[in-house]
Amino acid sequence: MxxxxxxxxxxxxxxxxxxxxxxxxxxxxxxxxxxxxxxxxxxxxxxxxxxxxxxxxxxxxxxxxxxxxxxxxxxxxxxxxxxxxxxxxxxxxxxxxxxxxxxxxxxxxxxxxxxLVPDIEGFKACWGTSLIHCPYCHGFEFRNKKTGILANGERAFHLASLVNNLTDDITILTMGKADFKPEQFAKLEAHNIPIMESEISALEHQEGQLKSLVFTNGDREAFDALYAGFxxxxxxxxxxxxxxxxxxxxxxxxxxxxxxxxxxxxxxxxxxxxxxxxxxxxxxxxxxxxxxxxxxxxxxx
Incomplete structure (x- = not known):
């Protein structure tokens, strides 16, 4: 130059x-x-x-x-x-x-x-497409879809409150023991938001579009979108x-x-x-x- x-x-x-x-x-x-x-x-x-x-x-x-x-x-x-x-x-x-x-x-x-996306099969391929970080940026496109929230504690509770306005089909995935206050557990239950504590071993997808989550215990469950904050x-x-x-x-x-x-x-x-x-x-x-x-x-x- x-x-x-x-x-x-x-x-x-x-x-x-x-x-x-x-x-x-x-x-x-x-x-x-x-x-x-x-x-x-x-x-x-x-x-x-x-x-x-x-x-x-x-x-x-x-x-x-x-x-x-x-x-x-x-x-x-x-x-x-x-x-x-x-x-x-x-x-x-x-x-x-x-x-x-x-x-x-x-x-x-x-x-x-x-x-710092975890080195778990499918995470990097889905990041920014169906593994998403923000309801304002992506939530409308996954409205009324089966949605997971990969978080725990306050962040998971906050995301669930926002995403609950976009879909009634929400599951919180804590990847370990759930960490919520008693009143938060009660509110999640009142809104029919289940909590899964199993570890995720892979995201099954097609060109970045999430199809299902695979867990270390061998279970598999279909999802359309997964919120996460890495x-x-x-x-x-x-x-x-x-x-x-x-x-x-x-x-x-x-x-x-x-x-x-x-x-x-x-x-x-x-x-x-x-x-x-x-x-x-x-x-x-x-x-x-x-x-x-x-x-x-x-x-x-």
């Missing part, structure tokens, strides 16, 4: 990163987006709950967004992987897998998270190396302006919020872009 100096480098070029870039491009900021091309929802067939784009494949949304963002001539896109960054007197140096060293005044991390880790370690703090849940800690705990560094999208959706990523990215521009403006004006 000939030009190696930018006002803002955005690491991560999916929905949040592209949204931030658009806000900055419209303010004529010199911006570089670095992206490795591995969006976390690449297996999801359709995106939902995003007004004007409901039901559109995620890749189509991001491709259209990228095309629109790159109409702003001060914005550039690099297909590469950022592997390190360092604080400098004037901002930051960013290093990429291909050997590039780039310089910027501000950094925006839109790097997302990586789900542990995750940050997709990039660079924010840690710069000193960015995390929340108790493992997200990058940001304030109401998407600023991290490190001056000059912003974060947006799944890496910084529990609201995990395309719409939330776009909103967070737009705010991060605007606030980064505001910081640059304050320094100059």
């Amino acid at each position: 000939k030009n190696k100096n930018f006002e803002v480098i955005i690491i991560g070029g999916s929905y949040a990163g592209l949204s931030a870039a658009m806000a900055l491009g419209r303010s004529l900021r010199k911006v570089l987006i670095i992206d490795s091309g591995l969006a976390c929802n690449r297996q999801t067939p359709h995106s939902h709950n995003f007004i004007t784009q409901d039901g559109v494949p995620p890749a189509e949304i991001s491709a259209k967004a990228k095309d629109q963002v790159l109409q702003y001539k001060t914005v550039a896109f690099m297909n590469d992987l950022a592997i390190n960054a360092e604080k400098t007197e004037s901002g930051f140096s960013v290093y990429t897998q291909s050997g590039e060293k780039l310089v910027t005044k501000k950094l925006i991390f839109a790097t997302g998270i990586k789900d 542990p995750f880790k940050q997709h990039s370690d660079i924010p840690f190396s710069l000193g960015c703090e995390l929340t108790e849940q493992g997200h990058i800690k940001v304030n109401e302006f998407q600023q991290t705990t490190v001056e000059g560094v912003y974060a947006c999208g799944d890496n910084a919020t529990m609201m995990r959706s395309v719409a939330a990523a776009v909103a967070g990215g737009n705010l991060a872009g605007a606030m980064t521009n505001a910081a640059l403006t304050k320094e100059r004006f």
Whole structure:
């Protein structure tokens, strides 16, 4: 890359990163987006709950967004992987897998998270298709279907309350001893929501569409959808190396302006919020872009 100096480098070029870039491009900021091309929802067939784009494949949304963002001539896109960054007197140096060293005044991390999906047969193939994380993103498509909730305790109870509005056929799968308060047990029973404590050994599916659960005791039961919330880790370690703090849940800690705990560094999208959706990523990215521009403006004006 000939030009190696930018006002803002955005690491991560999916929905949040592209949204931030658009806000900055419209303010004529010199911006570089670095992206490795591995969006976390690449297996999801359709995106939902995003007004004007409901039901559109995620890749189509991001491709259209990228095309629109790159109409702003001060914005550039690099297909590469950022592997390190360092604080400098004037901002930051960013290093990429291909050997590039780039310089910027501000950094925006839109790097997302990586789900730690269990190494159980069928889980990875179904993740994002019929093994799902969010009733708002996927629930309508599985309304009135036989649905499992792979969780325990408060999370299982919360999900059951939401999913109960979408289907009456719910089973909670705790993969071990159920952990609910007496009043929660009573409420689940009142809503005819059974609890199964058996371990799951496999998900039987057809091209990611769940057909049945297989249990370690040899039982098998048909299901159409399975909600699950897996542990995750940050997709990039660079924010840690710069000193960015995390929340108790493992997200990058940001304030109401998407600023991290490190001056000059912003974060947006799944890496910084529990609201995990395309719409939330776009909103967070737009705010991060605007606030980064505001910081640059304050320094100059």
